[in-house]
Amino acid sequence: MARIALEHVDKTYPNGYVAARDLSLEAMDGELLVLVGPSGSGKSTVLRLMAGLERVSDGVIRIGERDVTDLPPQQRDIAMVFQNYALYPHMTVRENLAFGLNIRKQPRALIDERVGAVAASLGLDALLDRKPAQLSGGQRQRVALGRAIVREPLAFLFDEPLSNLDAQLRVETRVELSRLHRKLGATMVYVTHDQSEALTLGDRIAVLKEGVLQQVATPMELYDQPANKFVAGFIGSPAMNFFKGVLTRDGDACEFRGVDLVTPVPCEPTSGGAVFLGVRPQHLEITSDNATGEGTLKGEVGVVEPMGNEQIVYVTLPGGERAVAIAPVRPRITAGERVTIRVRPEGLHLFDAISGRRITRFDWPLTPKRSGH
Amino acid sequence: MKKISRLGNEARLGWTLVAPALIVIGLIAIFPLGWTVWESLHLHELRMPWLGQPFIGLANYVEIANDPRFWGALGHTAFFTVVSISLELLIGLFLALAMNRVFRGRGFVRAAVLVPWAIPTVVAALLWRFIFESEGGIANALLVDAHILRQPMVWFIEAATAWVPVILADVWKTTPFVALLLLAGLQNIDLSLYEAAAVDGANAWWQLRHITLPLLKPAILVTLIFRTLDGFRVFDLIYVLTGGGPGTSTEPVALYTFNALLQNLRFGYGSALSVVIFAITFGLALLYVRGLGVRLGGDEA
Amino acid sequence: MESGASRVAQRGQFRAGKWIFAGALVVLMLFTLFPFYWAIVASLTPDAALFRNPSLWPHQIIGDHYRALFGDRDFITPIRNSLIVAGTTTIFCLAVGTLAAYALARLDFKGKAPIMAFILAVTMFPQISIVSPLYLLLRSLHLIDTYPGLIMPYMTFAMPLTVWVLTGSIRQIPRDLEEAAHVDGATRRQSFTKILLPLAVPSLATTGILTFIYCWNEFLFALSFTLGPERQTVPVAIALFRGQYQVPWGEILAAAVVATAPVAAMVLFFQRRIVQGLTAGAVKG
């Protein structure tokens, strides 16, 4: 197993589209690193750069300590699982599994042994002589996985491998992948656009936007200390609420003043000026009392989505803005109801209105080991 | 989507793989074209070695400009092209709409219309020639039986009637191709548009006018290009059906050129005619592509 | 292909015109099939009856024309010639064209778009424009009235056709299969031979069929570059049946039936593939 490192990698397409800009990122040995971002963020390109399916415009790629920047994929000794599995339709499952070993001219006996072992571990024994067209989606997924494992590569790359599965199978496979990662102790890079998948799977998560790395951190850190407004908004569901306003300082006390909301916030030495206040829906409390004053908002309930154990409430604020809150199942909240929202002080995030950068830090002392720009 | 290869030698590999095909095409299509132009500037009569092969500048082109048979042939070609393509587009559109529906025997219809397209043009021409023979031709027999004609007529001795089998044969043979191109276009149209229109209460005619035809325009234009260029190249069909007769009143430019080249072995003059045809075809293609803004598929790279 | 479009259309408002539609379709089908029917009937009718009183129903069936065709007429020779010429051209074009199509569909290099445009332009070439130099070229190589003397000119239309259609259909094969092979350790050559080529076999077959049909049907070059019965292809032989004195319609029609049968069979058999091949490269909305 080996680490995969990108060092100051640029990728620009001839048509001018920039897929990666001065990107430095490392998947450490044995780590499962998730690349996440909205579509067009360049996350798939980064994976393809690692695989060697695309060439960098500038920068260096290392696998282990080896500089593989100019090596074609077949010399990088990595395995990749494609979004739609890319099983060779003209070959049986057995042949698919054995393909990489055959190409490397491994001895027959070794191939048989490894294919057998992998098939057994993934429950593919009975399917070995079928063609991919005769398999279900989940079975194909496992063959694709098996094809990667059987070669015992330096690292695994996954390109949205679960996106073609139905919801239940997706969860099962996610668990399976986690288990596999632990068992193999392999370096894995996993691309997804689904932040919840990222949070549940990743040892660390790298968030990309328009070819620029926003933040790399553990799931908790990413959730609690998003490095900027983009990450804050991308991670977590429903997404964080943002209120535009001004940060004012009065001695040691700082205060956020938005259109409808005034609330004290912890001070930072440099802070001041136009900001966004970010609050996760979990940290908005809906009350029906007529409380007023600091930390409260008035609004009218638009839509309520009952989720079983909780309800998601969409509230329209007087200014026309909307806020999303998660409330306990009881009391029942109904559409059209006028409510008061209270902002819990422990869940506040402040971001610079112009750069989007995080400008407050709260009491709990979590310092990101690495972070983006 | 781009792909990697080692050290940027992808370009070299690409050119290497394309080279044989390009060389073949260049050697046997492009190089001869240049040679044609060169020939066209010479007097070269294979039958008359005593004339030599002097360079005569544009004299051949001047002769073409003053050659009524050439202008006649050009007119016949244009007439043939316009008439046959109009019919083919109309019938082809109908067939395409038909084949795009589900009905019993659709597979059969599709296969049946394809057969005329696939057989040699020469055979098609002979079949129609036979049908329209004055003695023993079934067309005469049927028309007389149906009291449309009072007596059998000789189709091939009047320009107006000689065109009938020519156009019919071309329509018969080429409409399937047109229908297929249009069908491909039809199948690119998003079905939900029809569903939406139907829900909105639009009738079939409205759907055809406002959804099918506008969205089919690219396919129609592409078809138009292919068929126009084909029309200007027409040779086999008329060579076999009428031989250009009566007189020369169904003679297209390609047949006239062929006669100049291979019957009379006038290579200089014939080459000049070839160049003119090429120029016309090329001009038409450009006109279509530029003027109508047709995008031909395949250059998505 | 079996789209629901039809269902929608059918369920829709066409119902009123359904009978008109069906009627028109039947007329069209008759128009399409009648010449074949008539050719078959006539080719089995004695000459004398043919010219006296043409009748839609065969009264007397004879095989004389077919016997004459393969006896006196030696129609086997043109068939053999056509097979050799069309076959060789097709195989050569597929071999060379596959490489080119692979490069055009899969590799990334400057000049691809111009090459595609060039190839498309060549398919629009009027054949007659290059008859004269080809003739002179072939003559100086002493290739007039030889197989290579036909195969070479056939490349002018067969090669662009092959490359164009193949490029179109290779583009439709998912690219990630080859990428997967590369990641699995395959070199470009291996991914080509072990992955792409096996997957492209149907496309190759389709393209081959199309190219073969075009070559089989070609007339102008075959007429211009062959001189005698020894090397004439089927269309030329049929067109020139009109011999010294006579128009042997019976034999001509028998020959027409014989020449049509193989392509008709091919078309009926591979109908779906041919349609795909024809339209794949040609139209992209």
Add this chain to the structure above:
Amino acid sequence: MLPARTPSPSFPVRFSSLSKPLLVLIGVAGIFLGCARASKSHETVLTFSGSALGAEGTLVAKQLKDFMRLNPGIRVELQRTPDDASQRHQLYVQWLNARVGNPDILQLDVVWTPEFAAAGWVLPLDRFGPASSEFFPATIVANTWAGRLYALPWFADVGLLYRRTDLVPREPATLHELVTDAQQAMARPGGPRFGIVWQGARYEGLITGFVEYLGAFGGRILDDSGRVVVNQPAAVRALQFMRDELYASQIAPLDVLTWHEEEARFAFQNGTSVFMRNWPYAVGAMSDKTQSRVAGKFAVSPIPASGDPGGHSTATLGGAQLAINAYSESPAAAYKLIAYLTAPQQMLERAQAVGQYPTRQSLYSDPRLRTAIAIPPEDARRAIESATPRPVTPIYTELSEILQIELHRALVRQAEPQDALNSAASRINALIDRTGMRKLMSAARQTTDVPDTAGAGAPLPADRSQ
């Protein structure tokens, strides 16, 4: 049938300029070419090209075999050539242009000899001392260019008038009589639908017919000095007469405007026509009672004169000639073969086997000919003697094409006869100018010992070619 041999003599030469893939391709395809000719060094190998179908083919094969038996040092190979005359012509022109020495002996249509001679593609035969005087003069004139003989007539074809003897017992003396006879026969109850059928499609056959009408009215295409006279009054009258047959007297059906020889024969042998203009070959087929409804009920005669002053009965001369390829490696042996094939015995044999008319005058007094050809030899002789060649000029083919088009235009009523012929005349004049023909022809006349044959007015040969 006969051993096939590739007509391309030396294929894999001069390839250096071609690309490698092309070479491979050609190499692969070249395998199919096969068969290089292995000739034993001690014998002379001749290649003979000519019609080789059916009975004629059998006869040629036999005569070549006989020849080889008599000449052990010479081996003759037969090369099949297209039946269609214009195809054969094209083939020859290509070979000769490429200066290919094979085939050594060419079978020429009667109208090709001047062209091939002027181009230097066939050898003058005078040095071999041919016995020209033994052949019909017209056949010699047709094969003479610039005073030298370039080919020997092998067999003769002449245009004949076929007549239903049951309907018209006496042969018409003039064309006007012919019209009356035809109309009367058609008017009879159950009479034929057509009065006369001929070859009116736009091809060489139209010219052969026209030349006969032209002679009948005293017109010509070119006069003795080579001037174009095809638009003069006699010619216009001839063309008008042909047109009147279609539209005025309506004795000829419009169908003839698309007909070649066989369509005309079918019509006549099915009993649908009173007269027919055709070549002698039709006699045989129509005498077969199983196929023909007119067997025993028809006769042939020369095509009559118009009856106008200056007109004379004219038959277009056709037939085949044998000539020697100028690039032949063994001209002497080739001449030997030509002399053999045109010797009285072989001509007679030919007449017996396929009914073709000998070109040697003496044979017509040979009793054996009477049983060989289908009509009395005197009649045949009379027809051949009245036969005239088509214009003896190297540019005949193109001249003919111009005439075919213009005549056809007049006959389908796209143009008036005078206008069509004027147009033809001016285009032929342009052709003569363009090809430097005037100079060439006057040079030819100067060297001619027989004065004024080159221009060939009325007379001109036909062959049954298209």
